[in-house]
Amino acid sequence: MNLPWQRFLLLPLVLSLALLIASQYVFLRGSLHADLGVGRLGDALTLANYRKLFTDSFYFDSLWLTIKLSAITTVATLVIGLPVAYVLARMRSRWGPVLLAVIVAASFVTIVIKVLGLNIIFATNGGLNRFLVGSGLLSAPITLIGKVEGVAVGLMYFTLAFLVILLYSVVLTIPRSLEDAAQSLGASRWRMHWRVILPLSLPGIVASGLIAFNLCMGAFTSAALIGAGKILTLPVLIQRTVIFDTKYGMGATLAVVLLLAGLAVNLISILVVGRLKVARGMTA
Amino acid sequence: MSSVRLAGVGKRYGETLAVEPLDLEVANGEFLTLLGPSGCGKTTTLRMIAGFIAPSAGRIRVDDDDITALPPQKRRMGMVFQDYSLFPHLTVEDNIAFGLVERGVAASERRMRVKELLELIRLPQIADRYPVELSGGQQQRVALARAIAHTPRVLLMDEPFGALDAKLREAMQEELRTIQKKLRITTIFVTHDQSEAMHLSDRIAVMNQGRIEQLDPPRRLYEKPRTRFVADFVGKINFVEAVVLGAAGDTIEVEAAGLHFPIRAEMTTPVGARITLAVRPERIRFLARDEDAAGWVGMNGAVERISYLGNVMHTVVVTAANVRLLVESAPAEHASGEPVRVGFRPADASLIADTP
Numbered sequence: 001m002n003l004p005w006q007r008f009l010l011l012p013l014v015l016s017l018a019l020l021i022a023s024q025y026v027f028l029r030g031s032l033h034a035d036l037g038v039g040r041l042g043d044a045l046t047l048a049n050y051r052k053l054f055t056d057s058f059y060f061d062s063l064w065l066t067i068k069l070s071a072i073t074t075v076a077t078l079v080i081g082l083p084v085a086y087v088l089a090r091m092r093s094r095w096g097p098v099l100l101a102v103i104v105a106a107s108f109v110t111i112v113i114k115v116l117g118l119n120i121i122f123a124t125n126g127g128l129n130r131f132l133v134g135s136g137l138l139s140a141p142i143t144l145i146g147k148v149e150g151v152a153v154g155l156m157y158f159t160l161a162f163l164v165i166l167l168y169s170v171v172l173t174i175p176r177s178l179e180d181a182a183q184s185l186g187a188s189r190w191r192m193h194w195r196v197i198l199p200l201s202l203p204g205i206v207a208s209g210l211i212a213f214n215l216c217m218g219a220f221t222s223a224a225l226i227g228a229g230k231i232l233t234l235p236v237l238i239q240r241t242v243i244f245d246t247k248y249g250m251g252a253t254l255a256v257v258l259l260l261a262g263l264a265v266n267l268i269s270i271l272v273v274g275r276l277k278v279a280r281g282m283t284a
Numbered sequence: 285m286s287s288v289r290l291a292g293v294g295k296r297y298g299e300t301l302a303v304e305p306l307d308l309e310v311a312n313g314e315f316l317t318l319l320g321p322s323g324c325g326k327t328t329t330l331r332m333i334a335g336f337i338a339p340s341a342g343r344i345r346v347d348d349d350d351i352t353a354l355p356p357q358k359r360r361m362g363m364v365f366q367d368y369s370l371f372p373h374l375t376v377e378d379n380i381a382f383g384l385v386e387r388g389v390a391a392s393e394r395r396m397r398v399k400e401l402l403e404l405i406r407l408p409q410i411a412d413r414y415p416v417e418l419s420g421g422q423q424q425r426v427a428l429a430r431a432i433a434h435t436p437r438v439l440l441m442d443e444p445f446g447a448l449d450a451k452l453r454e455a456m457q458e459e460l461r462t463i464q465k466k467l468r469i470t471t472i473f474v475t476h477d478q479s480e481a482m483h484l485s486d487r488i489a490v491m492n493q494g495r496i497e498q499l500d501p502p503r504r505l506y507e508k509p510r511t512r513f514v515a516d517f518v519g520k521i522n523f524v525e526a527v528v529l530g531a532a533g534d535t536i537e538v539e540a541a542g543l544h545f546p547i548r549a550e551m552t553t554p555v556g557a558r559i560t561l562a563v564r565p566e567r568i569r570f571l572a573r574d575e576d577a578a579g580w581v582g583m584n585g586a587v588e589r590i591s592y593l594g595n596v597m598h599t600v601v602v603t604a605a606n607v608r609l610l611v612e613s614a615p616a617e618h619a620s621g622e623p624v625r626v627g628f629r630p631a632d633a634s635l636i637a638d639t640p
Contacts, residue, residue: 182371182382184362186386
């Protein structure tokens with residue numbers, strides 16, 4: 001295993017680590033200095049920014065909104081993505097790979113284009129709204145711009161393709177014969193999903209869900225474009241704090257808190273699932 | 285326990301015929317094997333009985349119930365799969381109790397039933413283990429226990445011992461036979477292994493290209509194969525081209541390997557027809573030079589090749605009429621090229637209608 005070229009891999013490793021740590025270090029250090037206005041930072045180390053974040057409801061609401069929105073979006077996307085992934089993975093037709101390829105291609109489309117598409121679909125005098133209002137299903141047209149629901153739809157649009165691809169590979173690892181076995185033992189299709197497919201894919205569902213959650217937590221474009229300045233998730237707030245208010249200290253603090261909140265949610269989820277797995281003896 | 289009746293059951297995928305419409309009756313408590321090479325339709329037939337594949341034609345009945353349209357979970361069958369298909373996230377106990385839970389059996393009763401089944405498969409200590417912690421043989425036995433836990437009407441097994449090594453497979457066959465006899469459960473077993481089929485079955489249906497070629501008890505199948513395919517697939521056999529010289533009653537006079545002799549056969553063939561004489565290698569004996577015992581057909585020839593297999597020896601003999609015969613005998617001292625005389629009793633041979 002002592003191939004000389006392995007040493008060359010050290011360089012990119014050191015470089016990646018340095019970049020990762022350096023940027024986080026800059027934020028962390030910046031967060032410990034008070035803003036003096038017009039982009040200047042105080043010399044003294046202080047926790048004032050953090051105190052403000054957790055006491056000023058403006059900042060704290062933003063943190064809570066970001067976590068809540070990400071969690072709800074993730075669960076909703078899982079609910080939509082799981083059946084799609086299951087059907088694709090179990091498809092015997094030669095269209096299966098084609099459909100999967102379409103989804104992969106869709107995930108490459110930048111979120112800016114997707115948001116533009118959503119705007120067209122939900123335009124006040126667009127086809128969908130005209131139909132909904134005209135048929136009497138709704139009294140007023142739906143709009144997504146500036147609404148939390150709109151941002152949630154945008155985030156779902158952003159993460160759905162990733163989730164479907166991830167869950168597809170999860171379902172593929174479950175042998176089809178387990179489904180046959182469950183059915184031959186008297187389980188209906190619904191019971192089979194509940195007692196076999198769901199528990200067996202749970203670790204994969206959680207892992208995929210966390211990836212989607214992390215994407216949502218850090219998502220700026222859809223939140224900024226659809227939120228239109230009215231829905232202030234942390235990434236949007238960070239951008240405004242740094243660019244508009246030039247409060248670099250507070251911006252850094254928000255960034256650190258966003259990172260830590262994301263890490264905490266991930267760690268807790270992994271611990272919970274790890275415990276479940278041990279309890280079920282799925283260590284092997 | 286129950287009987288199974290297939291009437292005209294067939295499966296077609298587009299242009300390809302996977303299983304030709306076939307009739308099959310499995311008696312109450314019988315052990316029937318579907319035997320054949322891969323792609324012969326045996327697994328498709330089993331999966332149609334289990335309900336995983338919808339037949340294109342025909343009806344399937346268990347006792348007097350038509351189950352053709354029922355989904356698998358309503359057929360009250362137990363199935364053992366080739367790869368065991370134990371649920372990896374459940375303990376042995378929960379695996380075995382899976383079907384009992386679906387049928388709403390109370391927890392205390394489930395525990396008793398699982399205990400009873402673990403004793404039946406002689407693994408009373410493994411209730412709390414997970415499938416990954418079991419050996420192949422143990423997994424196989426748990427799969428069997430799981431399949432019979434809910435007292436199914438029929439037990440279906442799809443090449444269940446395919447993944448086990450030879451010694452373990454024999455032990456498992458023995459155990460399955462014991463359990464099957466004890467429970468008197470109607471069993472339909474699929475395998476491509478003819479010795480396994482012979483060992484286990486009350487009757488064997490030999491399948492080829494989507495058809496049942498012959499359905500008989502093992503002994504009859506071996507001794508009186510009706511087609512070349514069956515004769516060839518089940519055990520080793522010599523085929524000798526023959527011509528019908530005459531027929532009287534159930535006796536047919538044939539010419540084969542340069543000899544004339546009468547042979548009893550349940551078939552009618554026109555005089556002059558070309559047919560096949562089939563003789564098992566162990567039915568051919570080495571005879572003394574110029575020996576012509578009553579009832580034996582003897583031929584002179586020379587040893588071409590010898591292979592020593594321990595308990596027996598396989599000798600290939602080329603006769604004077606240039607017919608190549610495989611002879612299975614007790615290990616003997618023959619040398620390659622040595623002139624020998626071999627013979628068989630026509631009563632031990634069979635006639636097969638299809639020509640080579």
